[in-house]
Amino acid sequence: xxxxxxxxxxxxxxxxxxxxxxxxxxxxxxxxxxxxxxxxxxxxxxxxxxxxxxxxxxxxxxxxxxxxxxxxxxxxxxxxxxxxxxxxxxxxxxxxxxxxxxxxxxxxxxxxxxxxxxxxxxxxxxxxxxxxxxxxxxxxxxxxxxxxxxxxxxxxxxxxxxxxxxxxxxxxxxxxxxxxxxxxxxxxxxxxxxxxxxxxxxxxxxxxxxxxxxxxxxxxxxxxxxxxxxxxxxxxxxxxxxxxxxxxxxxxxxxxxxxxxxxxxxxxxxxxxxxxxxxxxxxxxxxxxxxxxxxxxxxxxxxxxxxxxxxxxxxxxxxxxxxxxxxxxxxxxxxxxxxxxxxxxxxxxxxxxxxxxxxxxxxxxxxxxxxxxxxxxxxxxxxxxxxxxxxxxxxxxxxxxxxxxxxxxxxxxxxxxxxxxxxxxxxxxxxxxxxxxxxxxxxxxxxxxxxxxxxxxxxxxxxxxxxxxxxxxxxxxxxxxxxxxxxx
Numbered sequence: 001x002x003x004x005x006x007x008x009x010x011x012x013x014x015x016x017x018x019x020x021x022x023x024x025x026x027x028x029x030x031x032x033x034x035x036x037x038x039x040x041x042x043x044x045x046x047x048x049x050x051x052x053x054x055x056x057x058x059x060x061x062x063x064x065x066x067x068x069x070x071x072x073x074x075x076x077x078x079x080x081x082x083x084x085x086x087x088x089x090x091x092x093x094x095x096x097x098x099x100x101x102x103x104x105x106x107x108x109x110x111x112x113x114x115x116x117x118x119x120x121x122x123x124x125x126x127x128x129x130x131x132x133x134x135x136x137x138x139x140x141x142x143x144x145x146x147x148x149x150x151x152x153x154x155x156x157x158x159x160x161x162x163x164x165x166x167x168x169x170x171x172x173x174x175x176x177x178x179x180x181x182x183x184x185x186x187x188x189x190x191x192x193x194x195x196x197x198x199x200x201x202x203x204x205x206x207x208x209x210x211x212x213x214x215x216x217x218x219x220x221x222x223x224x225x226x227x228x229x230x231x232x233x234x235x236x237x238x239x240x241x242x243x244x245x246x247x248x249x250x251x252x253x254x255x256x257x258x259x260x261x262x263x264x265x266x267x268x269x270x271x272x273x274x275x276x277x278x279x280x281x282x283x284x285x286x287x288x289x290x291x292x293x294x295x296x297x298x299x300x301x302x303x304x305x306x307x308x309x310x311x312x313x314x315x316x317x318x319x320x321x322x323x324x325x326x327x328x329x330x331x332x333x334x335x336x337x338x339x340x341x342x343x344x345x346x347x348x349x350x351x352x353x354x355x356x357x358x359x360x361x362x363x364x365x366x367x368x369x370x371x372x373x374x375x376x377x378x379x380x381x382x383x384x385x386x387x388x389x390x391x392x393x394x395x396x397x398x399x400x401x402x403x404x405x406x407x408x409x410x411x412x413x414x415x416x417x418x419x420x421x422x423x424x425x426x427x428x429x430x431x432x433x434x435x436x437x438x439x440x441x442x443x444x445x446x447x448x449x450x451x452x453x454x455x456x457x458x459x460x461x462x463x464x465x466x467x468x469x470x471x472x473x474x475x476x477x478x479x480x481x482x483x484x485x486x487x488x
Contacts, residue, residue, distance in 0.1 A: 007063075008118045008475055009037040012143075013108065015123035016046055016071070016101065017085035018291040019371055020145045023221045025050050026248035027121075027143065032062035033251070034472055040064070041111060043071040045083040056257070067115075069107040076100045086291045091416065098200035101125065105132060112136050119475050121219065125204060127211035139216035139478055146370040147222055148230035148244070149402070150394035153182065154190075155238060158209070163189055170412070177237075179229040180402060187413050188393040217241030219471070221248050221374065223457035223464045226450065227398065245468040247378045249353050249371070250458045266348025272315070273358060275344055279313055282362030282444065285431055286355055286381075288317040289367040293388040295419045300330035306427025307343065308335065312435050314343045315361075317350040356381060362444065363434040365409075365427075367419075368392040373399060380451025382434040382443035384409050384427075388419045405447040407433045 010031055014024035021042070028038045040050065047066045057064045071083045076096045081087075088094045105128050112120065112132065121141045122129040133140035144151060153175055157163060162173040163186045172183040186194055192205050212218070222244045224231050234242050276284060287307065289295070295303070300318065307314050320330055336345065352372070355361060356379035364376045365384040373395050376383050383406035385396040393414060399406040409430045411420040434440050457464040 007035065007037050008472070009039070009115065010475075011039050011041055011112065011115070011117040011120045011122075013041045013120065013122040013126060013129065014143065015085070015125045015145070016043060016083055016097075018049075019369055020123055020125075020143075021046055021050065023145060023246075023248050023371055024121075024123075024143060025053055026251050027219065027221065027245065028064060029053075029057055029062065029251050030245060030248060030468060031472070032057060032064050034468065036472065037063040038065075039067050039111075039115065039117065041067045041069060041108060043083045044068055045071075045081065053257075067111055069104060069111070072100050072103045075103060089294075089417070094416075095200040098204050102128065102204070105129075108132065109135075112138075118478075119216075124208050124212065124218075127204065127207035130211040130215045133215075139475065142212055142215050142218040144218050144220050146391050147373075147395060147398060148220060148227050148234045148242070149398040150370070150391040152230050152233045152238065153178065153184075153394045153397070154391065157184075157189065157193060163193060179233055182397050182401060184393065184397070185412070188387075190390065190414060191416065212240065217243065220244045221246035221370070223247060223454055223462075224467075225453045225457060225463060226377065227402070243467045243471040245464045245471070247374045247454050247458065247464075249375050250378060250455060252353060267346050267350065269351040269354055272344070272346070272351060272355060276315075276355070276358045276360040279360035281359045282435075284313045284315060284358075284360045285310075285363040285365060285384075285435055286315050286317075286352075286361050287365040288350060288352060288372065289319075289386065289388070289419070290369040290372055291319075292369070292390070293367045293419055294319070294417060297330040299419060299421060301332055302422060302424045303427055304330075304332050304335050306424040307431065308332075308339055309424060309428040310431040310435070312363075312431055313360075314339075314431075315346065315350070315355060316343065317346045317348075317352075320347060353379070363431070363440075365431065368395040368399065370395060374454075377403075377405070377447070377450050378454040380444075380448040382406055382440065382447050384430040384434055385411075386419070386422070387411055387414075389414060389416055403446065403450065405443050405450065407443075 012024055012028045014020045028040055032038045047068050054064050054066055073080050076099045078096050085097055088097045109132055119139050120129055120133045121143055124142050124144055130140045156175050156178050160176040162176055166173050169186040172185050175182045192202050220242060223246055224244050231244055234240055353375050356375055361381060364381045366372045366376060368385050368387040383399055385399055385406045386409045387393045387396045400408055407430050409422050410426045413420050456462050
């Protein structure tokens with residue numbers, strides 16, 4: 001019986017990017033809240049981004065700490081300080097970044113040897129951690145920073161290659177052997193499927209698939225009621241073990257927690273909420289494209305004019321610095337004066353879930369990164385979908401065609417760096433569609449229902465709450481079995 005009461009110690013090893021680090025820390029807090037001991041392994045710069053959250057968790061009695069490993073800049077000729085994927089703004093830098101990430105194996109192995117954790121929860125982008133966990137006889141759980149839907153779609157495209165059977169990049173094909181009829185084009189697929197040259201990223205992708213088939217299972221930041229057909233497809237058709245334990249962002253209940261996720265917000269959270277308090281319910285559209293997507297000045301200008309033309313109140317998050325002369329060429333002349341009181345521009349990082357949860361926010365223009373998509377779902381708001389890269393075109397299909405809580409802005413082309421060229425008229429039209437009229441109300445009603453389901457899933461006896469319990473019990477049994485075999 002003593003072994004049953006032994007505290008489990010889990011290592012969390014997220015990929016070095018905000019979109020992976022933030023949900024991984026939320027997920028780690030969930031495990032810690034069930035009495036497990038958690039160590040998050042990351043690099044110095046990333047550790048500084050989560051230090052406040054970890055300190056607060058400790059004060060609340062959760063057993064969480066951070067173990068730091070150095071990032072090998074010098075060996076791969078990366079500039080010092082480039083420790084997060086969003087800072088790698090060229091193909092060359094990204095290939096070097098993947099190379100550096102693969103070199104973290106040795107320092108991680110040392111920590112596993114020293115601390116002997118019971119389980120390693122690591123990003124899908126660290127395929128080599130499956131072999132490392134096997135070496136030490138512990139389970140490796142993959143943390144997928146995306147939906148069941150997108151993983152299943154990607155696997156069906158990889159296995160059946162429908163994109164090779166169409167005559168042009170813009171001709172639609174249906175994803176074969178899939179629960180729903182979903183159409184895509186070659187233009188909308190990640191370049192992993194369309195380029196013929198092997199790079200560090202394609203190599204890592206191939207290894208990740210192989211590692212997934214031999215790892216213990218996967219944890220998803222999702223909830224069963226959101227995508228039941230795809231949770232079932234992943235387990236039954238693809239034959240893989242998985243637990244859905246999200247939305248993990250709902251572990252942040254107070255304003256301070258919501259405001260402090262990830263980097264320091266560029267605006268005082270209370271100031272932002274004060275601004276929202278002066279608005280009517282569902283009257284504000286929130287516009288944000290995550291930490292990775294970039295737009296050139298002309299595209300930002302189109303967004304500004306489209307927002308102004310929609311005549312909706314808005315909060316717009318822009319990752320742009322002023323130029324050397326202190327000017328902002330991406331803003332139309334006199335724009336801020338014209339939208340004064342109606343529009344709020346946040347330059348930098350925003351307290352996103354605090355904003356989305358406010359009753360004044362009635363719509364969300366998003367790049368369809370999974371964290372943002374799920375945060376929009378949890379807040380119960382309809383969305384304008386503007387995918388850029390990664391698996392975002394799959395997530396767009398889930399939002400618009402399966403959940404029917406969004407409208408596309410019209411993006412046709414997957415790009416690694418700069419977002420597609422969308423005109424002001426399309427932006428204006430899409431924003432009005434999710435904010436005003438009967439169609440908007442129907443979408444909002446469906447989105448609200450999903451928001452309620454999301455909250456219910458993480459409450460006691462909810463689907464995600466129960467799945468997390470099941471996973472912990474299974475890890476406990478695995479640990480006991482391991483101890484028994486060692487003692488024989």
